[in-house]
Amino acid sequence: xxxxxxxxxxxxxxxxxxxxxxxxxxxxxxxxxxxxxxxxxxxxxxxxxxxxxxxxxxxxxxxxxxxxxxxxxxxxxxxxxxxxxxxxxxxxxxxxxxxxxxxxxxxxxxxxxxxxxxxxxxxxxxxxxxxxxxxxxxxxxxxxxxxxxxxxxxxxxxxxxxxxxxxxx
Numbered sequence: 001x002x003x004x005x006x007x008x009x010x011x012x013x014x015x016x017x018x019x020x021x022x023x024x025x026x027x028x029x030x031x032x033x034x035x036x037x038x039x040x041x042x043x044x045x046x047x048x049x050x051x052x053x054x055x056x057x058x059x060x061x062x063x064x065x066x067x068x069x070x071x072x073x074x075x076x077x078x079x080x081x082x083x084x085x086x087x088x089x090x091x092x093x094x095x096x097x098x099x100x101x102x103x104x105x106x107x108x109x110x111x112x113x114x115x116x117x118x119x120x121x122x123x124x125x126x127x128x129x130x131x132x133x134x135x136x137x138x139x140x141x142x143x144x145x146x147x148x149x150x151x152x153x154x155x156x157x158x159x160x161x162x163x164x165x166x167x168x169x
Contacts, residue, residue, distance in 0.1 A: 129153050 006014070132153075137143050 125157060
């Protein structure tokens, strides 16, 4: 026989060896391989389910986050509006208080001016009487010291007050 065609003894040894290897593979190695493949398949399916569940949970969390964010924006807008209204009220209140203070200051200033005018008028009348008496004493050449207490001075200032009152109306 030739090199390419084996003899019957070699064929039997090859068939028996093949059968032993085949039996080992089917009884020992194939169950282990199938078990590993099944475990991998189960793990992949479990991870897939876990990933789907995580995706759903992430979607729910995202929806909650968006709802909370929208609510927070709404609350912030409400707070801004409330602060604006309070600021407007505060400005109006401060402005009104400032106007009241200004009016009080104006009234007080008018009262001070009137009091100062009366004081100055009184002082000037006294000075006018003394200067007029001194001038009259120089013109006449005699001392006129009792003229300051006389009725003439009172009548003069009374006439002066009447004229100024008639002129201001």
